[in-house]
Amino acid sequence: MKNSIGREIPDFIPGLGKVTGFGGAFARKPVGRTVGAALSTCLPRADKRLASIETAIDAVGLKDGMTISFHHHFRNGDRILNRVVEAIAKKGIRDITLSPSSLNTVNDALIPYIEQGVITAIETSGARGKMGRFLTEGHLKKPLHIRSHGGRAQAIESGAIHIDVAFLGAPACDRYGNINGIQGQSACGSLGYAIQDAAYADQVVAITDNLMPHPLFPISIPQTQVDYIVVVDSIGDPAGIASGALRYTKDPKELLIAKYAADVMDYSGYLQQDFSMQLGSGGASMAVGRFIKTKMLERGITGSFGVGGMTGVFAEMMEEGLFKMMFDVQSFDIPAIDSIKKNSNHLEMSASYYANPHNSGAIVNNLDAVILSATEVDVDFNVNVITDSNGVIMGASGGHCDTAAGAKLTIVVAPLLRGRLPMVKDAVQTVVTPGETVDAIVTERGIAINPKRLDIIDNVKNSGLPIMSIHELKDIAYKLCGKPEAIQLSDEIVGVVEYRDGTIIDVIRRPIF
Amino acid sequence: MSKLLKLAQAGTVESSDILITLAPADAGTGIRVELVSPTMQQYGAHIRNLITKTLVDHGIEDVLVNANDRGALDCTIKARVITALQRAGE
Numbered sequence: 001m002k003n004s005i006g007r008e009i010p011d012f013i014p015g016l017g018k019v020t021g022f023g024g025a026f027a028r029k030p031v032g033r034t035v036g037a038a039l040s041t042c043l044p045r046a047d048k049r050l051a052s053i054e055t056a057i058d059a060v061g062l063k064d065g066m067t068i069s070f071h072h073h074f075r076n077g078d079r080i081l082n083r084v085v086e087a088i089a090k091k092g093i094r095d096i097t098l099s100p101s102s103l104n105t106v107n108d109a110l111i112p113y114i115e116q117g118v119i120t121a122i123e124t125s126g127a128r129g130k131m132g133r134f135l136t137e138g139h140l141k142k143p144l145h146i147r148s149h150g151g152r153a154q155a156i157e158s159g160a161i162h163i164d165v166a167f168l169g170a171p172a173c174d175r176y177g178n179i180n181g182i183q184g185q186s187a188c189g190s191l192g193y194a195i196q197d198a199a200y201a202d203q204v205v206a207i208t209d210n211l212m213p214h215p216l217f218p219i220s221i222p223q224t225q226v227d228y229i230v231v232v233d234s235i236g237d238p239a240g241i242a243s244g245a246l247r248y249t250k251d252p253k254e255l256l257i258a259k260y261a262a263d264v265m266d267y268s269g270y271l272q273q274d275f276s277m278q279l280g281s282g283g284a285s286m287a288v289g290r291f292i293k294t295k296m297l298e299r300g301i302t303g304s305f306g307v308g309g310m311t312g313v314f315a316e317m318m319e320e321g322l323f324k325m326m327f328d329v330q331s332f333d334i335p336a337i338d339s340i341k342k343n344s345n346h347l348e349m350s351a352s353y354y355a356n357p358h359n360s361g362a363i364v365n366n367l368d369a370v371i372l373s374a375t376e377v378d379v380d381f382n383v384n385v386i387t388d389s390n391g392v393i394m395g396a397s398g399g400h401c402d403t404a405a406g407a408k409l410t411i412v413v414a415p416l417l418r419g420r421l422p423m424v425k426d427a428v429q430t431v432v433t434p435g436e437t438v439d440a441i442v443t444e445r446g447i448a449i450n451p452k453r454l455d456i457i458d459n460v461k462n463s464g465l466p467i468m469s470i471h472e473l474k475d476i477a478y479k480l481c482g483k484p485e486a487i488q489l490s491d492e493i494v495g496v497v498e499y500r501d502g503t504i505i506d507v508i509r510r511p512i513f
Numbered sequence: 514m515s516k517l518l519k520l521a522q523a524g525t526v527e528s529s530d531i532l533i534t535l536a537p538a539d540a541g542t543g544i545r546v547e548l549v550s551p552t553m554q555q556y557g558a559h560i561r562n563l564i565t566k567t568l569v570d571h572g573i574e575d576v577l578v579n580a581n582d583r584g585a586l587d588c589t590i591k592a593r594v595i596t597a598l599q600r601a602g603e
Binding site for chain 1: 528529551552554555556558559583584585586587
């Protein structure tokens, strides 16, 4: 069956069962109730500490076929996920569903455990590097199940993901299991994705390298949700957890794209007193902040709040009084981690508060503008951030479709060409974000506004910006590099891309290399 | 010039460039193109044809071409082939 954006989605997908095709960004109305964690008890004066990860695996009664979760706040510095899976493999447990909030290249080390059948299913935001290629080749027993950050929160709360055990890296953990992410050698800032898992997993194991006296302050994850504590030497490599300050790009092409994007936001009418925005962490999208800042200072306006994926760049604007506050689901660099530690108006939020479409209102719904990067876009304004032009998995869904759906103005920035490959195409390889939620596509050679946004088209018409139709933009690309031949795909589905509401927006078929 | 006098190269392996190496070949062996490209699926056939046509246009009949593409556009590919030819015929 074809879904509402014309992608062919089988009714039944081996390994996943019966699926529902995407029917529009806000078409699905949720029914039923949220699920909850298993009841538990902890007697007064009990000691939650266990000697090792191995002991913890025994204590939670981990069995074949269970689902385990992790947060990805340590990014490439993570020393938890690979270590836990290694311990599970040694115990002979198999058929595990891995449900981390995302995977990084450090997790390429999991490939042997997929080959051995220890891990037979993965549901996460995306995959990169060797793992991305490995999964594209179809070595995982079930198709890779890709969800956005908001979609994952939705799936956890609705019970579509049932986490048997969450193994959560805890930069600071007290003797009774209160946790925060801002103290200790492995500080990572916000624990937004871990908050979600701790609240809904049947059992929670905190793994820490910084056991503190009770009670810890501040508390991000409460002791009421944590069953066991394991102390290890190191949970993360600080150099891999966060880089120094993420700086603006110096690439002239990215800067031109960023300048155009800021101008589009300006002429569209959303750059007003008390506006709110989110900036993606890609080169061009982050650089938009620099041009927005200049405009704010020139005009003497201040913003209301920022959302993210936070960086020091945004924290600096808040500290200068340009924004009132920030909602942070994950802190990207050391200045952002420092900011959440010291600024009371830099708030930590859960993945559900950030982006879940099936609660009573996520913060993305309050966004005026979001600037997002893209791998490819097409003439229907659909965006791909998950596969490259050869159909290989190389990115993550993240909050892309969530923020695009929520914000009043969604601007997607991308270079028109990467090498010889056109990034504005007749059809993207894989749809992650549907075109109905994208308002403008900004490249270095031209800007296309979604034809349904007549208001924006009217507002930008005398701006002097290179505004053109999306087809004209695509034609410029094709004239430079020629029309690309379609890549050859097999019928085998190696991945499914779930939209934030739980419907299937696209599938990834194994390319014939 | 229907035949190369010596081995010659033009281009680089920088992004958006192509490194063209031309090697003399025996009469009657024709134009052979060995291509490596990140865009093989999308443009592989097109790039081979362009290289061959550029050589034919310059009267070349026998040559072994090694093309290491890094995502070059047609104008770049053509320019590198012509420059390599000039170097090969000195």
